[in-house]
Amino acid sequence: WTEGTQSDADNSLTELAALAETAGSQVLEGLIQRRNRPDPATYIGRGKVDDLGAVVLSTGADTVICDGELSPSQLRNLEQRTKVKVVDRTALILDIFAQHAKSKEGKAQVELAQLEYLLPRLRGWGESLSRQSGGSGRGGGAGGGVGLRGPGETKLETDRRRIRHRIARLRREIKSMATVRQTKRARRTRNAVPAVAIAGYTNAGKSSLLNRLTGAGVLVENALFATLDPTTRRATTSDGRLYTLSDTVGFVRHLPHQIVEAFRSTLEEVADADLVVHVVDGTHPDPEEQVRAVREVLAEVGADRLPELLVVNKTDATDEETMLRLKRLWPDAVFVSAHSGRGIDEMRDAVERRLPRPAVEVRAVLP
Numbered sequence: 001w002t003e004g005t006q007s008d009a010d011n012s013l014t015e016l017a018a019l020a021e022t023a024g025s026q027v028l029e030g031l032i033q034r035r036n037r038p039d040p041a042t043y044i045g046r047g048k049v050d051d052l053g054a055v056v057l058s059t060g061a062d063t064v065i066c067d068g069e070l071s072p073s074q075l076r077n078l079e080q081r082t083k084v085k086v087v088d089r090t091a092l093i094l095d096i097f098a099q100h101a102k103s104k105e106g107k108a109q110v111e112l113a114q115l116e117y118l119l120p121r122l123r124g125w126g127e128s129l130s131r132q133s134g135g136s137g138r139g140g141g142a143g144g145g146v147g148l149r150g151p152g153e154t155k156l157e158t159d160r161r162r163i164r165h166r167i168a169r170l171r172r173e174i175k176s177m178a179t180v181r182q183t184k185r186a187r188r189t190r191n192a193v194p195a196v197a198i199a200g201y202t203n204a205g206k207s208s209l210l211n212r213l214t215g216a217g218v219l220v221e222n223a224l225f226a227t228l229d230p231t232t233r234r235a236t237t238s239d240g241r242l243y244t245l246s247d248t249v250g251f252v253r254h255l256p257h258q259i260v261e262a263f264r265s266t267l268e269e270v271a272d273a274d275l276v277v278h279v280v281d282g283t284h285p286d287p288e289e290q291v292r293a294v295r296e297v298l299a300e301v302g303a304d305r306l307p308e309l310l311v312v313n314k315t316d317a318t319d320e321e322t323m324l325r326l327k328r329l330w331p332d333a334v335f336v337s338a339h340s341g342r343g344i345d346e347m348r349d350a351v352e353r354r355l356p357r358p359a360v361e362v363r364a365v366l367p
């Protein structure tokens with residue numbers, strides 16, 4: 001099931017396939033179902049479930065990935081009917097975030113998001129926490145809760161209670177890690193070093209541009225979400241002023257709210273920046289939709305009131321017609337290629353021009 005037009009559906013499905021490949025899956029076939037609203041029982045509707053079952057059989061697929069967030073009962077019904085594992089967009093994105101989290105804070109944030117997703121989906125007997133949270137490698141030996149179980153509590157209730165405890169603990173940990181970061185940030189403010197946040201859709205080329213601008217060795221991967229933990233680098237303007245450049249979490253459409261919640265403290269750092277450099281992939285079939293999706297998340301963390309410099313990247317691979325269209329659409333944007341280096345100097349100038357000027361200190365010297 002999908003919202004919007006046919007091409008929206010195609011783009012969304014292409015992105016879903018790219019996400020699935022990033023998560024390590026091999027994508028066999030895509031099916032689109034158009035309905036006015038999702039079917040409450042099976043999400044895609046009765047007839048389509050049979051089609052789906054036939055595709056699963058003929059391709060030998062072991063997983064079905066749905067482009068949206070399914071209710072716990074829709075997931076269960078689909079699994080029963082197709083006899084294979086069913087994953088929704090949210091679970092897939094959470095899985096990728098889990099694979100890519102590197103810092104302690106990033107890992108805690110992803111685990112929190114996963115547990116919040118899992119909590120309403122716990123199924124009770126036979127389907128315990130130990131199976132469902134498998135792979136995260138945490139959760140401290142789930143299932144061995146005999147001693148912990150309160151009187152008359154079922155296994156499901158125990159699991160839920162343990163998860164709630166873990167969630168509360170993760171929240172506390174994340175909060176204290178955020179405090180440390182705030183202290184660092186406060187130091188930056190005191191030093192009055194302007195900060196530039198690089199935001200943009202995942203795979204738009206944020207890391208590549210950061211490398212171009214600072215010569216830093218940031219990992220560049222042709223995978224969605226190569227960037228998860230924010231990286232901050234120093235840079236200097238042509239007249240020698242210092243500023244910082246930070247890469248932010250990659251955005252995708254329908255970023256699960258659990259992720260936005262869990263990464264709020266990281267994302268909020270964007271709101272503290274002096275300038276947002278918003279990178280757009282010029283070769284994407286629908287760059288305007290990317291821009292909308294990113295701005296939506298920026299607005300959620302209060303970063304929409306910051307000055308924004310729109311940077312269209314990958315112009316080495318963008319066709320002429322698209323270039324003209326995008327130039328008309330975004331007359332103030334700079335057009336660059338992190339690969340060929342085209343437009344990089346212009347981008348650096350545009351960033352510098354938008355940095356706040358340090359306040360001039362005037363001291364009166366008395367005779």
Ligand code: GDP
Nearest residue numbers: 203204205206207208220221222314337338339
């Ligand atoms: P991020 O997820 O936004 O940080 O994107 P990356 O910097 O990791 O780049 C994602 C992919 O796009 C990589 O395969 C890059 O090699 C590719 N890429 C980045 N910049 C350019 C560019 O200017 N032109 C082309 N053709 N590809 C680029």
